[in-house]
Amino acid sequence: MIRLMLFLSGTVxxxxxxxxxxxxxxxxxxxxxxALFDDSYGPLSLVMWEIRLPRALLAVIIGAAxxxxxxxxxxxxxxxxxxxxxxxxxxxxxxxxxxxxxxxLAASATLGLPFAALAGALMGVxxxxxxxxPQGGSLTLILAGIAISAMAGALTSLVxxxxxxxxxxxxxxxxxxxxxxDRSFVHVGLxxxxxVVGAVILLSxxxxxxxxxxxxxxxxxxxxxxxxxxxxxxxxxxxxxGGATAVAGAIGFIGLVVPHILRPLVQGxxxxxxxxxxxxxxxxxxxxxxAVRLILPSRDLKLGVVxxxxxxxxFLHLIYKTRKGLV
Amino acid sequence: xxxxGPSRVVxxxxxxxxxxxxxxxxxxxxSVSYIxxxxxxxxMADEAMAYPINxxxxxxxxxxxxxxxxxxxxxxxxxxxxxxxxxxxVVVFQPAxxxxxxxxxxxxxxxxxxxxxxxxxxxxxxxxxxxxLDIEADGRPRAALYSANGYTSxxxxxxxxxxxxxxxxxVAAELxxxxxxxxxxxxxxxxxxxxxxxTTPYPRASRSEDILGHPVVRHLAAQGGAGQIRDADWVCGTxxxxxxVETLAQERRDFLNRERSE
Numbered sequence: 201m202i203r204l205m206l207f208l209s210g211t212v213x214x215x216x217x218x219x220x221x222x223x224x225x226x227x228x229x230x231x232x233x234x235a236l237f238d239d240s241y242g243p244l245s246l247v248m249w250e251i252r253l254p255r256a257l258l259a260v261i262i263g264a265a266x267x268x269x270x271x272x273x274x275x276x277x278x279x280x281x282x283x284x285x286x287x288x289x290x291x292x293x294x295x296x297x298x299x300x301x302x303x304x305l306a307a308s309a310t311l312g313l314p315f316a317a318l319a320g321a322l323m324g325v326x327x328x329x330x331x332x333x334p335q336g337g338s339l340t341l342i343l344a345g346i347a348i349s350a351m352a353g354a355l356t357s358l359v360x361x362x363x364x365x366x367x368x369x370x371x372x373x374x375x376x377x378x379x380x381x382d383r384s385f386v387h388v389g390l391x392x393x394x395x396v397v398g399a400v401i402l403l404s405x406x407x408x409x410x411x412x413x414x415x416x417x418x419x420x421x422x423x424x425x426x427x428x429x430x431x432x433x434x435x436x437x438x439x440x441x442g443g444a445t446a447v448a449g450a451i452g453f454i455g456l457v458v459p460h461i462l463r464p465l466v467q468g469x470x471x472x473x474x475x476x477x478x479x480x481x482x483x484x485x486x487x488x489x490x491a492v493r494l495i496l497p498s499r500d501l502k503l504g505v506v507x508x509x510x511x512x513x514x515f516l517h518l519i520y521k522t523r524k525g526l527v
Numbered sequence: 528x529x530x531x532g533p534s535r536v537v538x539x540x541x542x543x544x545x546x547x548x549x550x551x552x553x554x555x556x557x558s559v560s561y562i563x564x565x566x567x568x569x570x571m572a573d574e575a576m577a578y579p580i581n582x583x584x585x586x587x588x589x590x591x592x593x594x595x596x597x598x599x600x601x602x603x604x605x606x607x608x609x610x611x612x613x614x615x616x617v618v619v620f621q622p623a624x625x626x627x628x629x630x631x632x633x634x635x636x637x638x639x640x641x642x643x644x645x646x647x648x649x650x651x652x653x654x655x656x657x658x659x660l661d662i663e664a665d666g667r668p669r670a671a672l673y674s675a676n677g678y679t680s681x682x683x684x685x686x687x688x689x690x691x692x693x694x695x696x697x698v699a700a701e702l703x704x705x706x707x708x709x710x711x712x713x714x715x716x717x718x719x720x721x722x723x724x725x726t727t728p729y730p731r732a733s734r735s736e737d738i739l740g741h742p743v744v745r746h747l748a749a750q751g752g753a754g755q756i757r758d759a760d761w762v763c764g765t766x767x768x769x770x771x772v773e774t775l776a777q778e779r780r781d782f783l784n785r786e787r788s789e
Contacts, residue, residue, distance in 0.1 A: 225713035243719045250742045251713050301734070367675050367735035374734055382677065382712050384742050498709060 267481020270455020296320020394443025406471025453511025532641025623764020
């Protein structure tokens with residue numbers, strides 16, 4: 201376990217350095233890193249501090265948030281298909297964010313945008329949990345997720361279509377696919393409090409989730425208050441997903457892929473998986489964000505495209521494996 | 528003069544709206560597009576209030592019973608094709624990409640409306656104003672055009688031509704942009720332009736225009752002191768572009784004065 205965590209942390213750090221040196225501006229890795237600590241580089245220091253550093257930080261924060269949320273939801277629902285993006289939590293958060301931007305709430309209140317996204321995410325998690333029921337049967341979970349995703353996506357598109365701003369309609373893609381391009385420290389400041397609060401809540405659920413692997417009755421006899429676990433799970437997930445979606449749009453599949461890959465490495469223990477998935481999520485989003493900059497640097501390739509290309513086949517594989525349970 | 532030229536003209540494009548309003552005889556222009564009333568995009572929003580508006584839909588335009596429809600190159604093809612099928616003559620105007628294109632479009636609009644005399648007057652005034660601008664040749668500060676989604680405009684675009692006419696060198700040209708394209712924020716920052724010419728954002732925020740509030744853009748704008756001066760005058764190839772050139776030339780003079788005093 202310790203070796204795994206060290207390996208994951210080391211990878212996060214290495215990818216962070218690569219992320220800082222990858223970009224359309226043609227400068228050497230050494231110069232760009234030196235410019236972080238030295239103002240004499242002129243515009244390069246500006247590029248490093250205001251463009252690359254916030255982007256790299258956001259990839260770590262948001263990736264960790266999404267990985268953690270996926271691991272927590274899968275642990276609670278005991279279903280490997282639960283993922284904030286797939287079951288509509290991210291799209292409802294995006295709906296909240298879009299409403300906040302279009303009503304002017306985001307401009308008038310400092311934390312208006314992330315709070316609105318959090319409210320949207322809260323609705324999404326609540327609806328999914330209510331529709332899927334406490335057992336979280338695969339079929340109902342996925343159907344509920346599809347319904348909520350479609351509804352939230354349609355409403356997001358509607359709000360953007362009705363906006364008097366001619367650019368708004370083109371942004372449907374951003375809210376559905378997510379991107380970290382051209383974000384600044386303002387956005388880091390917006391997401392950080394929500395990610396930290398949500399992460400603390402979700403990480404504290406480890407013991408309860410471990411107990412749940414033995415079944416609900418066993419967990420209850422072990423003194424786990426299932427209603428409390430459920431409430432905190434809803435709040436924690438909404439907080440991390442809401443914050444992440446408010447600044448980066450709905451990035452899917454990270455919460456699905458990462459826990460799936462790491463589960464065997466932590467012997468399927470949810471409390472360990474929470475920590476490992478947070479680091480794994482940071483790694484996956486960083487890799488995706490480096491990839492979009494290296495593959496098509498001039499096109500603003502959306503993050504969600506890359507994560508979906510990796511995640512969707514895995515999703516199919518999981519469905520295939522759980523097919524017996526679905527019928 | 529009653530039987531001279533088309534008598535019920537409908538324009539369905541922002542730029543042809545403005546040219547038509549400048550040149551049409553009283554009563555000749557029956558309708559302009561709804562965007563002509565949008566102060567953010569239209570340099571003649573007040574004038575447009577006097578005309579009924581259309582939304583560029585075949586049905587409403589046909590019901591106006593026009594004897595001529597003027598469309599832009601980007602008007603929906605299906606709409607203009609349907610109008611033609613219904614027997615309505617449609618004239619399509621290409622967008623202007625240079626100041627000489629502007630002269631050309633004025634002339635063409637004069638011909639289409641059979642208002643050649645009015646067009647000749649407008650052209651003469653345009654040439655007079657252009658000559659009066661008198662941009663001194665020395666010192667060409669480097670300027671970058673930057674708008675929503677990080678788009679910049681190169682020398683082969685109308686905005687790029689406005690920039691050049693105002694006596695500025697276009698950073699996009701240095702970097703090999705010809706018309707317009709996305710310029711990554713990093714590249715813009717590294718190019719370090721003297722003046723940053725941004726657009727005025729639309730009301731109701733959008734993420735596309737968020738980029739104009741990015742610390743890097745704000746820093747560059749503060750450094751050069753130009754900022755969000757690009758407005759409706761820049762959008763269409765009409766004589767109003769000269770106002771844009773004039774505003775920009777003033778920014779250039781201010782910049783050169785500041786530089787000399789330093």
